[in-house]
Amino acid sequence: MRPPIIPGIVVMIGLLTIAAPPAAAQTTSQDVSQKASETGQAIKDYTVEKKDEAVAHARKITADLEAKIKELEAQAAKQTGEIKARSQAEIKDLKAKRAKASQKVTELSRATKASWEKAKEGFADAYRDLASAYDKAAAEFKK
Numbered sequence: 001m002r003p004p005i006i007p008g009i010v011v012m013i014g015l016l017t018i019a020a021p022p023a024a025a026q027t028t029s030q031d032v033s034q035k036a037s038e039t040g041q042a043i044k045d046y047t048v049e050k051k052d053e054a055v056a057h058a059r060k061i062t063a064d065l066e067a068k069i070k071e072l073e074a075q076a077a078k079q080t081g082e083i084k085a086r087s088q089a090e091i092k093d094l095k096a097k098r099a100k101a102s103q104k105v106t107e108l109s110r111a112t113k114a115s116w117e118k119a120k121e122g123f124a125d126a127y128r129d130l131a132s133a134y135d136k137a138a139a140e141f142k143k
Helices: 008-014 021-024 027-043 046-078 081-110 118-141
Strands: none
Touching: 027 046, 027 118, 046 081, 046 118, 081 118
16 A cells, blocks of 8 residues: 655645745746656556545646746736747747646546546646746746
8 A cells, every 4th residue: 555645745735836936036947847747746646546636636736837827927918029929929838738737637537447547647747748838938037
């Protein structure tokens, strides 16, 4: 029997919810990639019997990243010219990836015992893509 991973998830959520601008400025792309990888692994560790917990966790981490995306949108709105156009393109890409991650959360919530592993993998991949795109966009905004 696997040990409970809830304490690890609580720590991960805490790391992902740090949204203060000074802390975000100190986050490197490697940090974001590592957190996304760990989050994806945490979802993969859930069994179908813990589906409700997995779905709640997936919704929480997706919502946390959504809040960070909104911060980037606010920053983009303040820009002008070519920088604003690039920022808006980054935001558009983020929104597309966020929609895909949200779709995968829905699939996760509807998964049966037979489709559980595929649904977990699908969400983990979509979340990693979203986190990577967020990292790329955040780096662009720092330039």
